Amino acid sequence: MNSFGPHPIERLPVWIQRQYFSVKSTRITELTACFRTEKPIATVQAASAQDVDTAVQAASKALKHPSWKLLSGTDRGKLMSKLADLIEKRKELLASIDAWDNGKPYKVALSEDIPETFNTIRYYAGWCDKVSGQTINTTPEKFAYTSRQPIGVVAQIIPWNYPLSMAAWKLGPALACGNTVVLKAAEQTPLSILVLGQLVKEAGFPPGVLNFVNGFGQEAGSALVQHPLVDKVAFTGSTATAKHIMTMAAKSLKNITLETGGKSPMVVFNDADLEQAVKWSHLGIMSNQGQICTATSRILVQNEIYNSFLSKFKEAVSTVSKIGDQWDESTYQGPQVSKAQYDRILSYVQIGQDEGAKLLMGGQPWRIDGKGYFITPTVFTEVADSMRIYREEVFGPFVTISSFKTEEEALSRANDSTYGLGAALFTENLSKAHRMAAEIESGMVWVNSSQDCDFRVPFGGVKQSGIGRELGEAGLEAYSQIKAVHINMGNKL
Numbered sequence: 001m002n003s004f005g006p007h008p009i010e011r012l013p014v015w016i017q018r019q020y021f022s023v024k025s026t027r028i029t030e031l032t033a034c035f036r037t038e039k040p041i042a043t044v045q046a047a048s049a050q051d052v053d054t055a056v057q058a059a060s061k062a063l064k065h066p067s068w069k070l071l072s073g074t075d076r077g078k079l080m081s082k083l084a085d086l087i088e089k090r091k092e093l094l095a096s097i098d099a100w101d102n103g104k105p106y107k108v109a110l111s112e113d114i115p116e117t118f119n120t121i122r123y124y125a126g127w128c129d130k131v132s133g134q135t136i137n138t139t140p141e142k143f144a145y146t147s148r149q150p151i152g153v154v155a156q157i158i159p160w161n162y163p164l165s166m167a168a169w170k171l172g173p174a175l176a177c178g179n180t181v182v183l184k185a186a187e188q189t190p191l192s193i194l195v196l197g198q199l200v201k202e203a204g205f206p207p208g209v210l211n212f213v214n215g216f217g218q219e220a221g222s223a224l225v226q227h228p229l230v231d232k233v234a235f236t237g238s239t240a241t242a243k244h245i246m247t248m249a250a251k252s253l254k255n256i257t258l259e260t261g262g263k264s265p266m267v268v269f270n271d272a273d274l275e276q277a278v279k280w281s282h283l284g285i286m287s288n289q290g291q292i293c294t295a296t297s298r299i300l301v302q303n304e305i306y307n308s309f310l311s312k313f314k315e316a317v318s319t320v321s322k323i324g325d326q327w328d329e330s331t332y333q334g335p336q337v338s339k340a341q342y343d344r345i346l347s348y349v350q351i352g353q354d355e356g357a358k359l360l361m362g363g364q365p366w367r368i369d370g371k372g373y374f375i376t377p378t379v380f381t382e383v384a385d386s387m388r389i390y391r392e393e394v395f396g397p398f399v400t401i402s403s404f405k406t407e408e409e410a411l412s413r414a415n416d417s418t419y420g421l422g423a424a425l426f427t428e429n430l431s432k433a434h435r436m437a438a439e440i441e442s443g444m445v446w447v448n449s450s451q452d453c454d455f456r457v458p459f460g461g462v463k464q465s466g467i468g469r470e471l472g473e474a475g476l477e478a479y480s481q482i483k484a485v486h487i488n489m490g491n492k493l
């Protein structure tokens with residue numbers, strides 16, 4: 001095995017805790033384990049409601065402090081660029097931590113997660129001096145102007161599937177608009193934000209502008225959402241938790257942005273480039289251990305090419321989806337993030353079989369030296385649209401493949417979901433692609449691709465996949481509010 005991670009985990013826990021975690025707490029709770037070895041890798045403090053209060057108070061104070069409030073957009077941008085540079089400089093360390101903590105292959109963390117993190121921060125650094133309002137002419141005696149103001153103290157709650165890039169997606173626009181932040185990482189992946197916290201200090205942000213807490217959702221997360229000094233909540237995670245957060249936030253009418261689950265369709269038409277369709281369908285569900293909110297987890301293939309698609313898809317799974325240790329350079333699929341997720345995916349394998357679908361391949365536990373929460377890539381066929389495995393988010397290397405006859409049928413079945421995050425289309429017919437793209441109920445559409453995601457392009461869902469947009473210029477709207485100022489230059493009533 002080629003172990004190429006430069007930072008052995010044996011050295012990380014102590015040093016992370018000594019150097020990178022300064023919030024005091026009386027309680028120590030085990031928050032993280034390595035799901036390759038099934039052994040704990042570090043013990044991290046879980047914040048109590050009181051720790052959350054300390055962080056929110058700090059953010060609230062920083063919001064009004066001249067060192068942040070009066071900082072020009074240009075200088076805010078400089079701080080953010082510095083932070084992006086520091087993240088880039090420490091990329092091997094950060095990628096190592098996320099490989100240990102999340103189980104994703106090190107090479108993926110290094111080549112995808114970390115660049116996405118510093119590129120997103122850098123992109124929003126560029127927006128800092130471009131967030132401005134409008135002048136609106138009204139009547140000869142009057143005019144109005146608008147300005148974009150920060151929302152205030154922002155609570156950000158992120159999941160474990162992309163620990164650092166999820167943080168960057170939320171921190172970038174929040175800082176660009178001049179907010180202050182308390183961010184809670186997921187309890188499964190608490191480590192890399194501890195280092196990020198140190199880099200924030202090194203970059204020279206005024207104290208209290210950015211605050212990181214670790215902890216469990218029910219305690220730290222809900223204390224954060226309900227805190228009276230929090231003005232906005234931005235959340236990524238499950239639809240069930242999002243609904244709960246929305247209810248809690250409603251009590252004081254907090255502004256919210258939610259990015260939740262999905263059951264995104266991949267529609268492959270008879271005229272598709274089959275090789276490409278197979279390649280992207282595979283990536284769309286099997287990358288990141290299938291733990292992607294936009295995973296194209298329902299593949300719908302037109303009848304004429306259904307059989308050839310199936311055999312090529314099976315072949316792609318067998319050749320590309322190499323399961324292994326996250327440090328092995330040839331590994332495509334590491335362990336699932338936690339025992340809970342592993343159990344959940346296997347329970348859906350059982351559900352699919354009980355429902356009468358055909359388990360074409362995979363669905364089995366897989367181990368290295370008897371250890372690790374790996375699951376062989378799972379493909380179900382003969383799936384009815386009413387089945388739970390077709391309707392519910394599994395969040396693993398788990399896909400259903402069904403066939404359809406007409407474009408109308410494809411559209412209505414693709415839209416037959418409570419979710420609407422992403423949708424992929426494979427066709428060489430331009431008009432069909434545009435027709436489908438317009439009618440499909442999703443926040444994002446990929447034509448002849450899957451999982452394209454770019455910090456310059458808005459990201460978010462419709463229906464029960466979320467509220468609001470992240471990334472791109474649209475991401476700024478989630479973190480600023482418009483003030484309208486009416487000016488009267490005349491003397492008539």
Ligand code: NAI
Pocket residue numbers: 157158159160161184185186187215216217218220221222225236237238239241242244245259260261262292293341344393394395
């Ligand atoms: P979750 O939605 O419960 O957790 C996500 C974040 O929310 C974590 O930081 C967690 O601590 C926090 N949280 C949980 N309960 C909370 C509460 N009551 N108040 C405030 N914050 C709270 O997701 P979980 O349990 O990790 O995974 C369950 C399922 O959710 C997965 O199987 C998957 O289907 C889905 N999921 C979707 C993600 C996405 O990217 N849309 C990411 C992670 C999970």
Ligand code: MG
Pocket residue numbers: 217238241
């Ligand atoms: Mg949960």
